Amino acid sequence: MKSSYLKGNIICALPQLKDIFFSKSIIYITHHNKDGAVGIVLNYKIMNIKGSELFKKLHIKDNTKNLEKEFSFHIGGPLSQNNGFILHSSDYKSVNTLKISKNVKMTCSTEIINDIARNQGPTKFFISLGYSGWGPGQLEDEIKQNSWINISEELDFLFDMDTEKKWTNAIKRTGIDFSKFSSYSGNA
Numbered sequence: 001m002k003s004s005y006l007k008g009n010i011i012c013a014l015p016q017l018k019d020i021f022f023s024k025s026i027i028y029i030t031h032h033n034k035d036g037a038v039g040i041v042l043n044y045k046i047m048n049i050k051g052s053e054l055f056k057k058l059h060i061k062d063n064t065k066n067l068e069k070e071f072s073f074h075i076g077g078p079l080s081q082n083n084g085f086i087l088h089s090s091d092y093k094s095v096n097t098l099k100i101s102k103n104v105k106m107t108c109s110t111e112i113i114n115d116i117a118r119n120q121g122p123t124k125f126f127i128s129l130g131y132s133g134w135g136p137g138q139l140e141d142e143i144k145q146n147s148w149i150n151i152s153e154e155l156d157f158l159f160d161m162d163t164e165k166k167w168t169n170a171i172k173r174t175g176i177d178f179s180k181f182s183s184y185s186g187n188a
Contacts, residue, residue, distance in 0.1 A: 006029045006037065006139070006150060007033075007100065008104065009152050010026055010153060010154055011026070011029060011039070011139075011151070012025075012026045012148065012149050012151050012167065013025045013026070013027075014146055014178070017147040019147075021078050022132075022147075024043075025041050025043060026041070026043050026167055026170045027041050028042055028087060028100075028153075028157070030085075030098075036133065036135045036139070037134040037138070038131055038134075039076075039131065039132045041074065041075060042074070042126070042158060042163075043163050043166040044074055044075040045074050045164075046129075048073075049071050054113070058110055060117050072127065072163070073127050074128045074163070075128065075130055076130045076132065077133070079130055082129070084127060084129055085106060085128045085130075086106065086128070087100070087125065087128070087158055088107065088112070088121070088122035088125040089104070089105075089125070090103055091122055092105065092107070092121055092122035092123075093105065094107055094112065094115070097112075103153065104153070104158065105122075112125075124160075125159070126158050126159060149174050151173050
């Protein structure tokens with residue numbers, strides 16, 4: 001693999017991956033190098049919350065325009081689930097913002113929620129609690145074992161698609177007909 005590895009790409013769990021947490025998941029890779037990989041699961045929504053409730057819980061002075069807006073929260077992975085990780089469009093930047101790709105940045109502070117409440121946040125965003133991580137060479141090994149397939153960076157998976165349709169659409173975009181494989185169809 002080249003030096004940038006899979007950073008900024010989406011990986012899709014193949015049907016044969018039976019891991020309790022990662023089965024039928026798609027993950028946006030935020031970091032990947034010789035020391036390992038980090039990513040955010042994109043299709044495990046846990047709840048919607050109205051802006052008024054969210055801003056109240058975070059003690060944020062709210063903006064009346066966003067009081068009725070619904071915010072979706074997702075489980076980004078099994079690690080550090082008490083911490084928020086917000087993937088967002090590149091039109092927003094703060095001192096806590098990391099550039100993932102040309103089109104996607106990540107901010108891990110409540111400052112971005114304050115800015116969203118004041119209509120000064122990013123145009124598009126994805127809120128997750130927790131992240132997924134792999135040790136050195138672990139993700140590469142899982143890809144070689146056909147647990148994951150890379151589908152590159154597809155922004156609609158991050159910001160526009162219904163959560164429950166993401167994995168099925170990702171499988172379709174691979175162009176592979178998995179119904180012909182015994183582990184997918186249930187045949188021995």
